[in-house]
Amino acid sequence: MMLRCFHTIKNLSNKHAFLTNFKPRNYHYQTEIYTRKFEHLDESLNKRLKDVNLSRNNQSKLYRFINAYRQYGYKIAQLDPLNQQTIRNIFLELDPATYGLERDSTKYPIKDLIHASESEQLTIDEIENYLKNIYSDKISIEFDFISNPEEKLWIEQKFEEHLFKSIENDTRLGILNILMKSQVFDNFLAEKFPSFKRYSLEGGESAMAFYHSIFSGLAKSDIEQLIVGIAHRGRLNLVTCLLNLDPVLLFAKIKGKSEYSSDVTATGDISHHFPCSTDLTYDGKKIHVSLLQNPSHLEAVDPLVLGKTRAKQMLTKDCLYSNDPQTTSSKVASFLIHGDAAFAGQGIVSETFQLSKLPSYSVGGTIHLITNNQLGFTLPSNLGRSGNFNSDLAKGFECPIIHVNGDDPELAYKAGQFAVEYRNKFGKDVLVDLVCFRKYGHNELDDPSFTNPLMYKTINSRETVPNMYKKKLIDQNLANFESVEQDVKNFESTLGNALARVEANDYKFELRNSYLNKQWSEMNLSSNSQRSTWSTGCNLDLLKFVGAKSVSYPPEFSVHATIERAHVQKRLDRIRDGKKIDWSTAEALAIGSLISQGYNVRISGQDVGRGTFSHRHAMLVDQKNNKTYIPLNNLDENQKSFYEICNSFLSEEAVMGFDYGFSLDNPNNLVIWEAQFGDFFNGAQIIIDTYISSGEAKWLYQSGLVLLLPHGFDGAGPEHSSCRIERFLQMSSSKEDKVDSDDINYFIANPTTPANYFHLLRRQMMMPYRKPLIMASPKTLLRLPECVSTLEDMCENTSFKSVIEDTKIDSKDSVKRIIFVFGKHYYALESERAKRGLKDVALIRIEELSPFPVYEIRNVIEQFKNAKEFVWSQEEHRNMGAWSFVSPRFENILGIKLKYSGREVHNTIVGIGELHAKEAKYVINRPFEKF
Numbered sequence: 001m002m003l004r005c006f007h008t009i010k011n012l013s014n015k016h017a018f019l020t021n022f023k024p025r026n027y028h029y030q031t032e033i034y035t036r037k038f039e040h041l042d043e044s045l046n047k048r049l050k051d052v053n054l055s056r057n058n059q060s061k062l063y064r065f066i067n068a069y070r071q072y073g074y075k076i077a078q079l080d081p082l083n084q085q086t087i088r089n090i091f092l093e094l095d096p097a098t099y100g101l102e103r104d105s106t107k108y109p110i111k112d113l114i115h116a117s118e119s120e121q122l123t124i125d126e127i128e129n130y131l132k133n134i135y136s137d138k139i140s141i142e143f144d145f146i147s148n149p150e151e152k153l154w155i156e157q158k159f160e161e162h163l164f165k166s167i168e169n170d171t172r173l174g175i176l177n178i179l180m181k182s183q184v185f186d187n188f189l190a191e192k193f194p195s196f197k198r199y200s201l202e203g204g205e206s207a208m209a210f211y212h213s214i215f216s217g218l219a220k221s222d223i224e225q226l227i228v229g230i231a232h233r234g235r236l237n238l239v240t241c242l243l244n245l246d247p248v249l250l251f252a253k254i255k256g257k258s259e260y261s262s263d264v265t266a267t268g269d270i271s272h273h274f275p276c277s278t279d280l281t282y283d284g285k286k287i288h289v290s291l292l293q294n295p296s297h298l299e300a301v302d303p304l305v306l307g308k309t310r311a312k313q314m315l316t317k318d319c320l321y322s323n324d325p326q327t328t329s330s331k332v333a334s335f336l337i338h339g340d341a342a343f344a345g346q347g348i349v350s351e352t353f354q355l356s357k358l359p360s361y362s363v364g365g366t367i368h369l370i371t372n373n374q375l376g377f378t379l380p381s382n383l384g385r386s387g388n389f390n391s392d393l394a395k396g397f398e399c400p401i402i403h404v405n406g407d408d409p410e411l412a413y414k415a416g417q418f419a420v421e422y423r424n425k426f427g428k429d430v431l432v433d434l435v436c437f438r439k440y441g442h443n444e445l446d447d448p449s450f451t452n453p454l455m456y457k458t459i460n461s462r463e464t465v466p467n468m469y470k471k472k473l474i475d476q477n478l479a480n481f482e483s484v485e486q487d488v489k490n491f492e493s494t495l496g497n498a499l500a501r502v503e504a505n506d507y508k509f510e511l512r513n514s515y516l517n518k519q520w521s522e523m524n525l526s527s528n529s530q531r532s533t534w535s536t537g538c539n540l541d542l543l544k545f546v547g548a549k550s551v552s553y554p555p556e557f558s559v560h561a562t563i564e565r566a567h568v569q570k571r572l573d574r575i576r577d578g579k580k581i582d583w584s585t586a587e588a589l590a591i592g593s594l595i596s597q598g599y600n601v602r603i604s605g606q607d608v609g610r611g612t613f614s615h616r617h618a619m620l621v622d623q624k625n626n627k628t629y630i631p632l633n634n635l636d637e638n639q640k641s642f643y644e645i646c647n648s649f650l651s652e653e654a655v656m657g658f659d660y661g662f663s664l665d666n667p668n669n670l671v672i673w674e675a676q677f678g679d680f681f682n683g684a685q686i687i688i689d690t691y692i693s694s695g696e697a698k699w700l701y702q703s704g705l706v707l708l709l710p711h712g713f714d715g716a717g718p719e720h721s722s723c724r725i726e727r728f729l730q731m732s733s734s735k736e737d738k739v740d741s742d743d744i745n746y747f748i749a750n751p752t753t754p755a756n757y758f759h760l761l762r763r764q765m766m767m768p769y770r771k772p773l774i775m776a777s778p779k780t781l782l783r784l785p786e787c788v789s790t791l792e793d794m795c796e797n798t799s800f801k802s803v804i805e806d807t808k809i810d811s812k813d814s815v816k817r818i819i820f821v822f823g824k825h826y827y828a829l830e831s832e833r834a835k836r837g838l839k840d841v842a843l844i845r846i847e848e849l850s851p852f853p854v855y856e857i858r859n860v861i862e863q864f865k866n867a868k869e870f871v872w873s874q875e876e877h878r879n880m881g882a883w884s885f886v887s888p889r890f891e892n893i894l895g896i897k898l899k900y901s902g903r904e905v906h907n908t909i910v911g912i913g914e915l916h917a918k919e920a921k922y923v924i925n926r927p928f929e930k931f
Helices: 043-058 060-076 124-135 149-164 169-192 206-220 235-241 247-254 302-316 340-345 347-355 390-397 409-426 453-460 465-475 481-503 540-549 561-577 583-596 653-665 678-692 695-699 725-730 754-766 825-836 854-863 883-893 913-928
Strands: 002-004 139-142 225-230 276-282 285-291 332-339 366-372 401-405 430-435 532-534 600-605 643-647 669-674 706-710 747-749 773-777 817-821 841-846 848-850 869-877 899-903
Touching: 043 060, 043 149, 060 124, 060 139, 124 139, 124 149, 139 149, 139 409, 149 409, 169 206, 169 235, 169 409, 169 465, 169 481, 206 225, 206 235, 206 276, 206 285, 206 332, 206 366, 206 409, 206 430, 225 302, 235 247, 247 481, 302 332, 302 347, 302 366, 302 653, 332 340, 340 366, 340 390, 347 390, 347 653, 366 390, 366 409, 390 401, 390 430, 401 409, 409 430, 465 481, 540 561, 540 583, 561 583, 583 600, 583 754, 600 653, 653 669, 653 678, 669 754, 678 695, 678 706, 725 747, 725 773, 725 848, 725 883, 747 754, 754 773, 817 825, 817 854, 825 841, 825 869, 825 913, 841 854, 854 883, 869 883, 869 913, 883 899, 899 913
Parallel strands: 002 532, 225 285, 225 332, 332 366, 366 430, 401 430, 600 643, 600 669, 669 706, 706 773, 747 773, 817 841, 817 869, 869 899
Antiparallel strands: 139 401, 276 285, 747 848
């Protein structure tokens, strides 16, 4: 045990001194980004639309025919490279006769009706050919569902211009080189590692052209950073052929070697989950590309990408964080790569799209790609969706959808160009559906012909996409066969040399524990040999200043009368007296003091501004005009760090994933996710299992995310009572037979005093490393008169207490029974003990179970020399709560066999009031009775 103070708070000479004593974080706050959505009128587009509408009105029949292709052209487009559709639909809407137009030699003026023709007048046949080439060939677009007419005009104009614009020959050769490298890479792995599941990109290589288009297009438009998420399909092709991952690292990993140094306690992850980060340069413009780590759970990475993007935008004052808040991002962008079956089937995709236009979660538009294999494992695509396309979900979010035949890498490249330009212009999501195929089964060891014989008969009889493109460029005398083959041999040689070095054990690569650099350079890995206590108290003057400012507001601001009386005035009284500090006040003091030190704080979740139980009121609402005011963002006019309050929509998985991604970017951001009720976390179980509980062990990625989970058996029924703390304890890396060190996967706490909550929040930022905090937060304790602290409990040289001793017993020598308790159940037991007048029973509160506080518990027990009975009391059922966790630790480490007191085994929590009252009486009385 060590008492440490990683950060200290200097004594204050006046109430404003703290604003200059600490290094400020780069963050600009604008109230508007939390209260409204931005809609900017593009005056030039608006004027253009007026001119276009004149032409449309003058030639209404022709316009209706042209517009029909823009509405329905995608339905007859030649999108499937396997050409599986044998019957072509006929749409009368696409017949010029439907609109009274004759196929004759009459030429029609087409100004403002179509946008990329070199002629000013065309016949109906010429117009139809133009429209088919744009909207019904190997590429098409859906955008008629977009409600903004100016935006629709821009889309039709730019889409047509991009398709008619030729790609430069150097770019085409670059595309060929990338495709050939991808093919060589897949063939090399197939030959050298025939039993390795590589989830190849074969059949979907045009995705590489799309990636190249996105990376280069964003770089040339001055985007500095790009955050990318992708699952397993084609991931190794992307990182090795485009993102500069050293193949030595990959081959060593395939052969079972660790990607970490021997002194790091990390379990690692499989190769196709590797994170990757690199700098790419196009035409002298540099872009930093970060590919996030992903689990095997498809699409789980999606909200993380947006969260990390948002955090970087905050750091760089981009998008909604800029001095002049904009919905478009000019510095940091996001890119998500989906599978077709997962895009249609995984609910987190819809949740992530729902974030796209919310002011507290928007990132200025995300570029999406569906690598459409037309299969989900073995399931044909028509059985994996109810709509016509896997991409149909995006329509509900007014996201334009471009469909591309995967046999044409140049169209994929053009689709990428359009996507970049659209995203930069409107700050909205855009989706490209690349219709391709999967050469092998779900993995290379699977035989897909078992379930899809006709499809794979076609696949096995066709040429590869890279080879077809190579032939095309050679036939056009653009590429030279010998030159292409030499490039292939050179890359084969690079891969071969890397593998030879691995096999000869003659290699050295940069170990993956180099993550703690840049903004994480002041962080360390946690100690695996000792457990530390961190000094988290604050200067008393600072606490009083922050407390008063936390409920201050402008004189013209109209606060609700109840809030003024019960929240504002009572808090001022508590701060003035320094006593009876309640839960919400302690939270405000912790957050305000961290802000004063230069840390940004973000709290996110449903109703967090007010708080589910109407206790927080960190965001005040003017009763006359609905405007909001956040007192802690107005500590001083020179304030540099702020409190971002994000009332989320009704999602758990995407919002928690977003906040986890936000926490990954910078250790100087305290990020809090609060559940409306504790058990609602289970809607985000995938994020907890695959990231929060295991992320550091797998990838050494640290996170200081806090989960606040309201907990307590208060008669609310099966779903509003328990935060299922037993699940988090089961996933804890706390040792059952050894003393824990700082090196655990997360903290699990259930504090019973406002002061301890204060210290927990501050400890998240005071430590020189980051760990998630899982906290069972209170409901009834929020207003319980006994649940209060003093400012002295939070002043300098104070810290979190993992165990709270019993200060209400007269003589420790008279104690014969010690009751250990975790959480708010203590207050019910204390009331019952007082009612019974017992002097021989001590109540010991264990405030944190992970890491398990062995020394603190032992020190307490040693004070009660005559104690013979040791009881664990909980209000949860025996198979729930902390019993299964604490019992073996008390026995194995402390040598104490606990007696159990609590509800007996059950599968749920009662919803009948009479039964609840009976159980509640039992769990309060039982600890004091004879065992």
